[in-house]
Amino acid sequence: MPDFLQIEHIRKTFPGVIALDDVSFSVTGGEIHTLLGENGAGKSTLMNVLTGLYHPDRGEIRIDGQKVGFTSPRDSLSCGIGMVHQHFMLVPAHSVFENILLALDNVPNLFNRKEYRARIKQLIDQFGLDLDLDSPVWKLSIGAQQWIELIKLLMRDCRLLILDEPTAVLTPQEADRLFSVLQQLKQQGKSIIFISHKMREVMQISDRVTILKKGHSIATLERGSFDENRLASLMIGTDQIPEWQKNLQMSEEIVLEIQGLSVRNDRGLSDLDSFDLKLKKGEILGIAGVAGNGQKALAEVLTGLKSASQGRIMAKDKDITHSDAKKAYIAGIAHIPEDRKSIGIAPDMSVDENLIMKSFRNGAFSHWIFQDKKAIRRNAAEKIDQFAIKTGPDGSPVRYLSGGNIQKVIIARELSEKPAVLVALYPTRGLDIGSAEYVHKVIADGADRGMSTILIAEDLDELLKLSDRIAVMFRGQLVGYVDPRNTTREEIGLMMSGEKQGVAG
Amino acid sequence: MKLITERREISSRLLRFSAPIVSIAIALFVAGFLLLASGVNPLEAYREIIIESLGSIYGLSETLVKTTPLIFAGLGVSLAFRMQIWNIGAEGQIYMGALGASGVALFSGIGNHWLMMGAMFGAAFLCGGLWAGVAGFLRARWKVNEVIVTLLMNYIAILWVDYLVYGPWKDPKGFNFPLTAQFSDTARLAEYFNTRLHSGFFLAIFCALVLYLFMERTVWGYEIKVIGSNPKAAQYAGMHTGAAIFFVLFLSGAIAGIAGFSEVAGLQHRLQHGISPGYGYTAIIIAWLAKRSAIGVVIVSFLMGILLVGGDSLQLLWQLPVAFVYAFQGLILFFLLASDFFIQYRVKLVKGGRHA
Ligand SMILES: Nc1ncnc2c1ncn2[C@@H]1O[C@H](COP(=O)(O)OP(=O)(O)OP(=O)(O)O)[C@@H](O)[C@H]1O
Ligand SMILES: [Mg+2]
Numbered sequence: 001m002p003d004f005l006q007i008e009h010i011r012k013t014f015p016g017v018i019a020l021d022d023v024s025f026s027v028t029g030g031e032i033h034t035l036l037g038e039n040g041a042g043k044s045t046l047m048n049v050l051t052g053l054y055h056p057d058r059g060e061i062r063i064d065g066q067k068v069g070f071t072s073p074r075d076s077l078s079c080g081i082g083m084v085h086q087h088f089m090l091v092p093a094h095s096v097f098e099n100i101l102l103a104l105d106n107v108p109n110l111f112n113r114k115e116y117r118a119r120i121k122q123l124i125d126q127f128g129l130d131l132d133l134d135s136p137v138w139k140l141s142i143g144a145q146q147w148i149e150l151i152k153l154l155m156r157d158c159r160l161l162i163l164d165e166p167t168a169v170l171t172p173q174e175a176d177r178l179f180s181v182l183q184q185l186k187q188q189g190k191s192i193i194f195i196s197h198k199m200r201e202v203m204q205i206s207d208r209v210t211i212l213k214k215g216h217s218i219a220t221l222e223r224g225s226f227d228e229n230r231l232a233s234l235m236i237g238t239d240q241i242p243e244w245q246k247n248l249q250m251s252e253e254i255v256l257e258i259q260g261l262s263v264r265n266d267r268g269l270s271d272l273d274s275f276d277l278k279l280k281k282g283e284i285l286g287i288a289g290v291a292g293n294g295q296k297a298l299a300e301v302l303t304g305l306k307s308a309s310q311g312r313i314m315a316k317d318k319d320i321t322h323s324d325a326k327k328a329y330i331a332g333i334a335h336i337p338e339d340r341k342s343i344g345i346a347p348d349m350s351v352d353e354n355l356i357m358k359s360f361r362n363g364a365f366s367h368w369i370f371q372d373k374k375a376i377r378r379n380a381a382e383k384i385d386q387f388a389i390k391t392g393p394d395g396s397p398v399r400y401l402s403g404g405n406i407q408k409v410i411i412a413r414e415l416s417e418k419p420a421v422l423v424a425l426y427p428t429r430g431l432d433i434g435s436a437e438y439v440h441k442v443i444a445d446g447a448d449r450g451m452s453t454i455l456i457a458e459d460l461d462e463l464l465k466l467s468d469r470i471a472v473m474f475r476g477q478l479v480g481y482v483d484p485r486n487t488t489r490e491e492i493g494l495m496m497s498g499e500k501q502g503v504a505g
Numbered sequence: 506m507k508l509i510t511e512r513r514e515i516s517s518r519l520l521r522f523s524a525p526i527v528s529i530a531i532a533l534f535v536a537g538f539l540l541l542a543s544g545v546n547p548l549e550a551y552r553e554i555i556i557e558s559l560g561s562i563y564g565l566s567e568t569l570v571k572t573t574p575l576i577f578a579g580l581g582v583s584l585a586f587r588m589q590i591w592n593i594g595a596e597g598q599i600y601m602g603a604l605g606a607s608g609v610a611l612f613s614g615i616g617n618h619w620l621m622m623g624a625m626f627g628a629a630f631l632c633g634g635l636w637a638g639v640a641g642f643l644r645a646r647w648k649v650n651e652v653i654v655t656l657l658m659n660y661i662a663i664l665w666v667d668y669l670v671y672g673p674w675k676d677p678k679g680f681n682f683p684l685t686a687q688f689s690d691t692a693r694l695a696e697y698f699n700t701r702l703h704s705g706f707f708l709a710i711f712c713a714l715v716l717y718l719f720m721e722r723t724v725w726g727y728e729i730k731v732i733g734s735n736p737k738a739a740q741y742a743g744m745h746t747g748a749a750i751f752f753v754l755f756l757s758g759a760i761a762g763i764a765g766f767s768e769v770a771g772l773q774h775r776l777q778h779g780i781s782p783g784y785g786y787t788a789i790i791i792a793w794l795a796k797r798s799a800i801g802v803v804i805v806s807f808l809m810g811i812l813l814v815g816g817d818s819l820q821l822l823w824q825l826p827v828a829f830v831y832a833f834q835g836l837i838l839f840f841l842l843a844s845d846f847f848i849q850y851r852v853k854l855v856k857g858g859r860h861a
Binding site for chain 2: 140304305324327343344345346347349353358359360361366369370371373493
């Protein structure tokens with residue numbers, strides 16, 4: 001099949017940064033083409049160039065052999081190129097149906113609405129999606145919202161669908177669903193550019209993989225000619241994956257105890273429902289559960305973003321449920337959605353300034369009321385080096401960092417607080433493999449120093465590798481604990497679906 | 506061919522400095538036609554503006570006199586802007602500051618000059634601060650929109666001053682004009698070079714420096730910037746955003762209030778009807794153009810001062826209507842704001858729409 005899309009020698013610079021240096025690759029009809037690269041390699045920038053959001057400094061894009069120059073996403077859409085963005089462009093109060101209509105070029109009038117409805121329905125049935133056209137968008141899970149974005153593009157007959165880290169916000173079940181839909185689309189002759197940091201997914205669905213490194217496309221490999229190791233070594237090159245070792249924690253001292261905690265969500269339902277948990281000193285306590293069973297609420301109530309409607313959080317013997325002391329005792333790190341304005345960073349401020357957001361009043365960074373700029377810079381240089389954060393020129397706003405690098409800024413900041421308790425909510429989502437390993441190492445090292453971690457993740461491998469104990473959640477309640485060295489994926493799976501109890505306490 | 510605009514990721518330093526200059530040049534060019542239409546040689550008029558406002562000790566001093574209240578009010582407004590708080594009420598805060606300072610000057614009976622200055626300054630600071638603080642409190646406590654509150658309170662402040670100068674505080678020997686008695690010498694700021702230039706100007710420069718250090722070097726300035734950038738992140742990091750909103754609006758109003766002190770103590774030596782011809786509103790534009798930077802406020806205020814003084818002279822010399830002066834000032838502002846657009850966005854001529 002001839003190449004449908006060719007990208008040749010693309011270069012895109014930002015002041016002080018060469019985001020793309022010389023990138024070439026091609027996409028044929030009916031293939032799933034994966035872009036792989038470290039955080040900051042230039043994947044998102046390349047996709048923004050391809051969809052006309054950025055104008056390349058050099059290089060050309062050809063579709064069916066014809067040179068094109070996109071000046072806006074509308075241009076690329078009309079050439080059949082559509083992108084599912086990570087922050088969805090949906091109107092929360094409107095229904096699914098209305099949101100899809102809004103995205104169409106010639107908005108249908110009253111009379112042919114039925115026809116459109118039927119067409120959308122047909123798409124939903126065809127792919128076996130579970131989507132109610134009349135429910136308002138705000139009621140839907142993130143996975144379901146992603147379906148809407150996909151349907152929008154399909155309604156416009158896009159020939160090339162771009163998905164930038166779609167699975168970073170999906171549960172493994174939702175991701176599997178997405179992959180089967182992508183396979184069907186491929187069968188229909190559509191092309192897909194897929195971005196992910198999860199090797200297993202890349203192996204599972206890619207027909208070809210192009211590896212980006214520091215703004216260069218360094219290799220394109222066909223299915224069959226790559227395996228996880230080869231991809232990883234190409235992507236990371238000579239850089240080493242940090243080594244670490246998990247030491248078993250023996251302490252029986254309880255540093256945090258959650259008793260009968262209940263939290264309501266915006267819709268008035270219980271996210272946590274008399275939830276109990278005991279955290280021992282220096283342990284890594286993994287939390288397993290199908291996403292949407294209260295993990296996020298747990299992290300939010302512990303880090304003070306939500307308040308409990310019932311129950312207590314005890315630090316040693318002190319009740320800190322509603323106290324400010326909680327902030328000093330518990331730190332939190334979390335996956336950063338591509339929507340950069342989320343909590344966690346001040347997007348217009350520099351990396352240096354963001355790194356001290358929690359400790360700016362410390363003696364280390366201030367004298368009396370004055371900031372110690374030298375100390376702040378020194379701290380930043382240290383953290384940037386440690387966590388291999390790829391930044392722009394000194395002083396440029398955090399907003400311009402790549403998704404993974406923003407996340408590293410937050411992780412570096414929260415861990416430098418040396419908290420007694422760390423709550424990590426999907427901390428390695430969106431991080432490249434080297435960085436994910438480094439975060440694991442930091443958490444394990446922290447445990448050796450006596451920091452206790454509540455690690456919320458959905459990747460069972462990650463949990464099994466890192467945890468001293470695993471607590472399983474189901475419908476906002478604790479099902480029980482298991483010993484990771486002494487359990488099976490099946491046992492945890494059964495507990496996650498609420499069918500089996502674990503050991504108490 | 507197609508014109509597109511693209512947001513500049515980081516605007517270059519050179520551009521940031523050159524764009525305002527170019528835009529002023531364009532504005533002068535366009536305004537030239539207006540002048541020609543009224544039968545005035547534009548080059549001569551511009552020469553006149555420069556000479557009148559900068560060409561002599563007297564002219565320069567008058568320009569600085571006009572610059573002074575603009576700096577104070579501009580600093581106040583720009584401080585709040587830093588936190589994404591929109592203080593539209595600098596005008597009212599100037600009036601309240603003037604009212605507070607005048608009250609002390611007229612009725613405190615303090616004999617010592619420095620004590621008197623301190624007390625008048627303090628009163629203006631407090632009155633302006635509390636006036637804006639009301640909006641800060643309402644915003645922090647009940648999320649009441651500060652734009653509306655600060656704006657409406659302008660009218661209240663102006664009417665308060667009018668009430669006093671037409672009523673209880675009116676100078677009995679003032680032939681029924683709406684003004685208070687003259688302040689005694691203890692209640693006057695020093696004047697220089699036999700002109701109207703008073704120490705309020707140096708106080709304004711000093712204020713700008715302090716505010717610059719405050720924003721760029723202190724932990725409070727840092728906190729304000731974080732809250733302005735992302736209130737949610739600030740809250741997460743343990744900052745008390747509500748208290749900060751009140752504090753910043755208070756300080757913003759207090760600095761604008763100092764303008765009132767400087768006007769009555771340095772220039773007018775009494776409280777009277779219409780003590781500010783809209784400095785508080787001009788301050789909003791100044792803060793905007795200055796990109797919220799304290800040093801920028803000083804520079805832009807000075808430019809505005811030239812416009813005000815030069816505009817007056819056009820009126821006198823060629824009997825141009827006052828409307829012309831406003832139109833002239835409006836044009837310059839218009840082009841300055843437009844240049845702002847070109848600093849932030851790049852306009853490109855791109856070949857071809859889709860298929861080239
Ligand atoms: N608007 C911008 N202004 C300045 N620099 C930018 C901008 N957008 C991206 N960059 C820089 O370009 C580089 C590539 O960023 P990009 O977002 O493409 O990385 P990525 O491969 O998608 O990484 P990640 O896996 O973390 O999402 C980064 O160094 C980033 O800081
Ligand atoms: Mg990215």
